[in-house]
Amino acid sequence: MYALPPAVFEGHERHVTGISCPECAGVLEVQREGHGNLRFLCCVGHTLSVDELLVAKEDKIETDMWATVRAHEELVVLLQDLGVYARRHGRTQIGGPHDDRITQARDHAQRIRAILDEKRPVDLSGMGDLAAPPASLSL
Amino acid sequence: MSGAIDRNARARDVITVGASAGGVQALTQLLAKLPAGLPAIVGVVLHRSPHIESRLPFVLGRRAAIKVVEPASGDLLEQGVAYVPPRDQHLIFQDGRAYLSRGPREHLTRPAIDPLFRSAAAAFGPRVVGVLLTGYGGDGVPGLISIKAAGGISLVQDPREATHPAMPQRAIAEDDVDAVLTLDGIAAAIVNLVEGRPLRGEHDEVPA
Numbered sequence: 001m002y003a004l005p006p007a008v009f010e011g012h013e014r015h016v017t018g019i020s021c022p023e024c025a026g027v028l029e030v031q032r033e034g035h036g037n038l039r040f041l042c043c044v045g046h047t048l049s050v051d052e053l054l055v056a057k058e059d060k061i062e063t064d065m066w067a068t069v070r071a072h073e074e075l076v077v078l079l080q081d082l083g084v085y086a087r088r089h090g091r092t093q094i095g096g097p098h099d100d101r102i103t104q105a106r107d108h109a110q111r112i113r114a115i116l117d118e119k120r121p122v123d124l125s126g127m128g129d130l131a132a133p134p135a136s137l138s139l
Numbered sequence: 140m141s142g143a144i145d146r147n148a149r150a151r152d153v154i155t156v157g158a159s160a161g162g163v164q165a166l167t168q169l170l171a172k173l174p175a176g177l178p179a180i181v182g183v184v185l186h187r188s189p190h191i192e193s194r195l196p197f198v199l200g201r202r203a204a205i206k207v208v209e210p211a212s213g214d215l216l217e218q219g220v221a222y223v224p225p226r227d228q229h230l231i232f233q234d235g236r237a238y239l240s241r242g243p244r245e246h247l248t249r250p251a252i253d254p255l256f257r258s259a260a261a262a263f264g265p266r267v268v269g270v271l272l273t274g275y276g277g278d279g280v281p282g283l284i285s286i287k288a289a290g291g292i293s294l295v296q297d298p299r300e301a302t303h304p305a306m307p308q309r310a311i312a313e314d315d316v317d318a319v320l321t322l323d324g325i326a327a328a329i330v331n332l333v334e335g336r337p338l339r340g341e342h343d344e345v346p347a
Contacts, residue, residue, distance in 0.1 A: 023243070023244060024243075033281060033313075034284045034313040034314035035313050035314060037277075037284075045243035046245065048245075048246060049278075051276070052246050055247070
């Protein structure tokens with residue numbers, strides 16, 4: 001797997017990358033222009049510079065990891081509540097026992113939270129202070 | 140750099156301007172320096188939230204001598220008028236008209252500067268002057284490159300004057316811009332270019 005196709009290091013033609021558009025998950029292409037600026041373009045027309053692509057990929061990681069935390073924590077409470085319901089109404093076929101999975105999912109959620117806590121997104125200070133998408137910055 | 144500036148000594152009558160953070164103040168100052176009835180079409184894109192109405196034509200028009208309007212899509216382009224897209228829409232110059240588009244976001248934003256610069260370069264070629272002002276991010280830089288490639292002129296705000304220098308700095312780093320100027324210098328250069336005179340004036344500076 002590669003992100004930048006070797007051919008983009010030479011020439012100025014558009015080449016398919018090995019990564020996806022952060023806006024629509026479409027095939028992402030890359031092109032060198034000017035003094036060597038890399039411009040990323042996808043099949044429907046989303047366009048990004050290098051730092052915008054990095055910001056978007058970092059945002060995707062952040063969003064998806066929290067979604068994973070939420071999925072684990074939802075599974076824990078769902079299994080717990082189904083256990084209570086099953087015991088009250090004798091519906092053992094949905095009630096478990098799921099204690100091992102509850103313990104494991106709770107542990108995994110905590111470990112992903114710990115990763116989120118220690119995660120340090122790529123520092124773009126040297127690339128022109130693109131700390132947030134431009135739309136949020138003016139007016 | 141400057142050797143290429145008056146290569147055709149022709150009138151440049153399509154002025155496209157892009158700005159991001161710090162842009163309201165910079166655009167207000169720039170537009171205030173353009174004379175009423177300027178014989179040029181002006182397009183202005185400022186990054187802003189798609190969720191909040193900014194009444195940008197009113198804000199930018201308060202101190203401007205030229206007309207500042209939000210066009211309806213398909214309006215004929217007229218000289219002496221500055222066109223500003225509404226929030227969440229790209230502005231595109233094509234076939235002598237202003238078009239509004241909710242096409243794909245570029246550089247994570249809409250309106251973006253590149254669609255205006257790119258479409259103006261395709262439609263008007265060497266008649267276009269591209270101006271990139273204060274801001275963050277990579278928008279506008281590919282557009283300036285396309286304007287220059289089509290025979291137009293690229294002007295960039297002096298990063299030392301810009302409240303957010305990253306965008307003009309990037310334009311200077313990524314391509315051979317024609318001039319790096321203060322806002323007052325950009326206004327003077329626009330008037331010179333529109334009237335078919337060379338760009339060079341006493342405000343010119345070499346990129347930092």
